[in-house]
Amino acid sequence: RQMCIRDRINKMATLYELAAEYKELLDMAEEQNLTQADIKDTLEGMDYEFEDKADGYAKVLRSLDGKEEAISSEIKRLTEMKRVVVNNKKAIKQNLENAMIETGKTKFKTTLFSFGIQKNPASVRIKDESLVPEEYRIKQPDKIDKKGLIKALKEGAVFTENIELVQTESLRIR
Numbered sequence: 645r646q647m648c649i650r651d652r653i654n655k656m657a658t659l660y661e662l663a664a665e666y667k668e669l670l671d672m673a674e675e676q677n678l679t680q681a682d683i684k685d686t687l688e689g690m691d692y693e694f695e696d697k698a699d700g701y702a703k704v705l706r707s708l709d710g711k712e713e714a715i716s717s718e719i720k721r722l723t724e725m726k727r728v729v730v731n732n733k734k735a736i737k738q739n740l741e742n743a744m745i746e747t748g749k750t751k752f753k754t755t756l757f758s759f760g761i762q763k764n765p766a767s768v769r770i771k772d773e774s775l776v777p778e779e780y781r782i783k784q785p786d787k788i789d790k791k792g793l794i795k796a797l798k799e800g801a802v803f804t805e806n807i808e809l810v811q812t813e814s815l816r817i818r
Contacts, residue, residue, distance in 0.1 A: 702817045 744750050744761055751760040770776060797809040 705817060 740759075741761060744759065753759070793803075793807060794809065797803075797807070
């Protein structure tokens with residue numbers, strides 16, 4: 645009987661299939677007359693395979709952690725490189741504009757480009773925002789202070805049943 649159950653368990657089962665096989669074995673144990681030895685031997689074989697699969701998953705996750713960290717580092721490096729390029733562009737453009745103003749040569753063409761200093765669209769500069777009339781303010785929706793709510797709930801505050809402190813679980817691999 646033990647071999648019959650083991651034959652049904654695929655040696656290279658996926659983690660999903662192994663979980664289904666656990667459930668199937670439990671169902672069979674409830675319905676049929678399996679001995680404790682049959683169940684124990686089958687579970688030991690499944691546990692080994694399940695743990696082996698879990699190790700494989702953990703290895704893949706560690707590998708992806710390394711890739712994620714490398715990508716994050718590259719993003720930081722490229723972001724810094726972009727910041728330098730943007731600042732250099734601004735400085736070069738400002739230097740050219742200053743030289744054009746100083747020499748009075750504010751509009752000219754070369755064989756490759758046309759240069760000109762022109763007025764930008766009008767913009768508003770506000771020195772004190774508190775003095776801006778109400779009619780020129782855009783109302784913003786309230787933002788909920790979830791950290792404050794967590795702290796209050798942990799300290800025993802009671803709100804409506806609309807607000808509750810929840811504790812979830814997640815997988816940790818060390």
